[in-house]
Amino acid sequence: MEPGLIWILGGLLLLLAELAMPGIFLLWIGVAAIGTGALLLLTPLSFTAVAMAFLVLLGGGIWLSLRLRRSAPAPVLNTPASGLVGRSGLLMPLGEAVGPGLRVRIGDSEWQARLPLEIRAPERPLRVRVEAVEGTVLIVRPE
Numbered sequence: 252m253e254p255g256l257i258w259i260l261g262g263l264l265l266l267l268a269e270l271a272m273p274g275i276f277l278l279w280i281g282v283a284a285i286g287t288g289a290l291l292l293l294t295p296l297s298f299t300a301v302a303m304a305f306l307v308l309l310g311g312g313i314w315l316s317l318r319l320r321r322s323a324p325a326p327v328l329n330t331p332a333s334g335l336v337g338r339s340g341l342l343m344p345l346g347e348a349v350g351p352g353l354r355v356r357i358g359d360s361e362w363q364a365r366l367p368l369e370i371r372a373p374e375r376p377l378r379v380r381v382e383a384v385e386g387t388v389l390i391v392r393p394e
Contacts, residue, residue, distance in 0.1 A: 343355070379391035
């Protein structure tokens with residue numbers, strides 16, 4: 252059997268193993284093995300050249316993977332900002348809030364809140380809209 256076909260078969264087996272045990276690391280090894288096998292089918296190479304081709308293809312795949320991972324946007328699923336920005340709530344006055352500081356009630360939950368600097372804390376409950384989230388503190392503005 253041709254050495255190039257053995258490399259390609261090994262690469263395909265690694266890709267199948269990646270499907271069975273997802274983790275991304277076998278993907279790049281399998282792709283590098285398939286590339287090495289294709290190169291061997293095109294031209295005969297020495298053992299050193301085959302090893303260098305495999306390592307170069309593997310390094311290129313890992314580099315590409317890291318580059319693509321850095322450029323991907325950060326997920327916003329299950330973050331406070333994903334479900335709270337834009338929602339309305341009731342800002343509780345300082346004397347009525349449970350806990351220190353301003354609190355805003357949205358649905359059945361209470362969150363720490365902060366008003367913009369130009370707005371004073373209310374003396375009675377006030378309808379507000381969430382503008383932003385900083386950690387677990389909601390930045391709110393009166394509606």
